[in-house]
Amino acid sequence: MTATRATGEAVLTPDGVRRLDARLAAAGLLDLAMEEAGRAAADELARAFPGRPALLLAGGGANGGDAFVAARHLLALGHAATVLALPSRHPLTRINRRRWRAVGGQTAALTPAALGRRAGADTVVVDGLLGTGFQPPLRPALAAIIQAVNAARARGAAVLSLDLPSGLQAELAVADQSVQADVTVTFSGPKPALLFGPAAARAGQVAVAPLRLPPGWALAEAVATRPADAHLAAHLPVRHADAHKGTAGRVWLVGGHPGTAGAPLLAGLGALRAGAGLVTVHSAAELPLLSPELMVCRHPDLGAFLEGTEPPARPDAVALGMGLGPRAADHARRVLAWELPTVLDADALQPELAGQGHARCVWTPHPGEAARLLGVGTPDITRDPLAAARALQTRLGGVVVLKGGPSVVADESGLSVSRGGHPGMASGGMGDTLSGLLAALLAQGLGPAEAAQVGVRLHARAGERAAQTFGYGLGATDVAHELGGAWADLQAAAQGR
Numbered sequence: 001m002t003a004t005r006a007t008g009e010a011v012l013t014p015d016g017v018r019r020l021d022a023r024l025a026a027a028g029l030l031d032l033a034m035e036e037a038g039r040a041a042a043d044e045l046a047r048a049f050p051g052r053p054a055l056l057l058a059g060g061g062a063n064g065g066d067a068f069v070a071a072r073h074l075l076a077l078g079h080a081a082t083v084l085a086l087p088s089r090h091p092l093t094r095i096n097r098r099r100w101r102a103v104g105g106q107t108a109a110l111t112p113a114a115l116g117r118r119a120g121a122d123t124v125v126v127d128g129l130l131g132t133g134f135q136p137p138l139r140p141a142l143a144a145i146i147q148a149v150n151a152a153r154a155r156g157a158a159v160l161s162l163d164l165p166s167g168l169q170a171e172l173a174v175a176d177q178s179v180q181a182d183v184t185v186t187f188s189g190p191k192p193a194l195l196f197g198p199a200a201a202r203a204g205q206v207a208v209a210p211l212r213l214p215p216g217w218a219l220a221e222a223v224a225t226r227p228a229d230a231h232l233a234a235h236l237p238v239r240h241a242d243a244h245k246g247t248a249g250r251v252w253l254v255g256g257h258p259g260t261a262g263a264p265l266l267a268g269l270g271a272l273r274a275g276a277g278l279v280t281v282h283s284a285a286e287l288p289l290l291s292p293e294l295m296v297c298r299h300p301d302l303g304a305f306l307e308g309t310e311p312p313a314r315p316d317a318v319a320l321g322m323g324l325g326p327r328a329a330d331h332a333r334r335v336l337a338w339e340l341p342t343v344l345d346a347d348a349l350q351p352e353l354a355g356q357g358h359a360r361c362v363w364t365p366h367p368g369e370a371a372r373l374l375g376v377g378t379p380d381i382t383r384d385p386l387a388a389a390r391a392l393q394t395r396l397g398g399v400v401v402l403k404g405g406p407s408v409v410a411d412e413s414g415l416s417v418s419r420g421g422h423p424g425m426a427s428g429g430m431g432d433t434l435s436g437l438l439a440a441l442l443a444q445g446l447g448p449a450e451a452a453q454v455g456v457r458l459h460a461r462a463g464e465r466a467a468q469t470f471g472y473g474l475g476a477t478d479v480a481h482e483l484g485g486a487w488a489d490l491q492a493a494a495q496g497r
Helices: 014-026 031-047 060-074 092-102 112-118 138-152 197-201 229-232 262-273 303-309 328-336 367-374 380-382 385-396 430-443 450-470 478-479 483-494
Strands: 009-011 054-058 081-087 106-108 126-127 158-162 183-187 205-209 222-224 248-253 279-282 297-300 317-322 340-344 359-364 397-402 408-411 414-417
Touching: 009 054, 009 430, 014 031, 014 397, 031 092, 031 126, 031 205, 031 478, 054 060, 054 112, 054 262, 060 081, 060 092, 060 126, 060 158, 081 112, 092 106, 112 138, 112 328, 205 359, 229 450, 229 483, 248 328, 248 430, 262 317, 262 478, 279 303, 303 328, 317 328, 317 430, 340 430, 359 385, 359 450, 367 380, 367 385, 367 397, 380 385, 380 483, 385 397, 385 408, 385 450, 408 450, 430 450, 430 478, 450 478, 450 483
Parallel strands: 054 081, 054 126, 081 106, 126 158, 158 183, 183 205, 222 414, 248 279, 248 317, 279 297, 317 340, 340 359, 359 397
Antiparallel strands: 009 222, 397 408, 408 414
């Protein structure tokens, strides 16, 4: 088990779920946990699809038991509910099948034909076929049922999956033959498949049902956490009335090369909007004026400038690599030797720098850059972002932000997964803006891990806000201008608004 931070929502792999179930069983609570899970699923169905009849599919494992419990609670809520079930030897599933029968519930054998006959356009099909323990290959009989579920959805039925859509591997961001859900109700905490890549797209809207467990039980078995906005807000810098530009953080941005001159300027805009008091861009290129508040210094020999810079002329934090060009690794070595809070992005993300960082570094690769740093293919990164982020942190040290939708932050204490964001943020310059934002937070006194967690959430929330104004396609400047509003949103979450 990987150590994780003791705050936030638990992200659980199949191993973590098994360990959690073992603790519940040892305490005699496993039946009660299934009862809570089924009730939460019924409540979510009633909320999302009021008044619609439910056709619940109960598999042979514990997921089938959840379906029987959900059916019983739906009946109590006044929903029409029918169960189609596979044979089961799971003791709790068999117990809850008897309970369902005791309250007058009807059960029939689950076959593709039976599902097709009963799933009308107004039906909510509840997918309780396979749970977190599924590993391929998918048996032909179950594959046929999954095909029938998706065919019913194509005819107008809604699909609600229990814990995760059947056919997905809980720990991986891949989707082969699986249920396409409209809503997934997941228990205790999200599974990696519900957070990343094609697998997450199969889940539809995800509702997390936190079961009432003893404090810390789920987090103790988690592979990662998802910090809440209220928790992150506690780390936001506080500027007092007597603050001035010299106390609000001095940031240097080192980047820019012919053809990529805009990259460090976008980073500068991110730093300004995140509250840095003084922001200077150092570049070997002639840079256009993006914002008059940015100080821009061109250096014919950038390496000589960096080599000759001594304290106290150095800033509070540095970000480098944004469009920096072919000498990026040499420039990065010089800056790393200063041992200041440092963000390394883009051209500064070179495999030869592994082992040359320090505890106050924040490395910010996207999946392609991460693949280069680890010497693997990009699909190896996107298949399992949590494992990739852990491997990057082991190789590079410091803190790693593996960018994506969502981003993963890795440091020595464990992994965290960011919330939010918007698909329109998939455009050039977004990473540059994030680098400046991170540097500004470091310059204002946040530690590297806190800056990374707060920064990726602010950036994601700013993207959500920008999408409300600009729609689908977003530019990095659109997002930068929403950072102040995102900051206010986190503060409002901390105050319960």
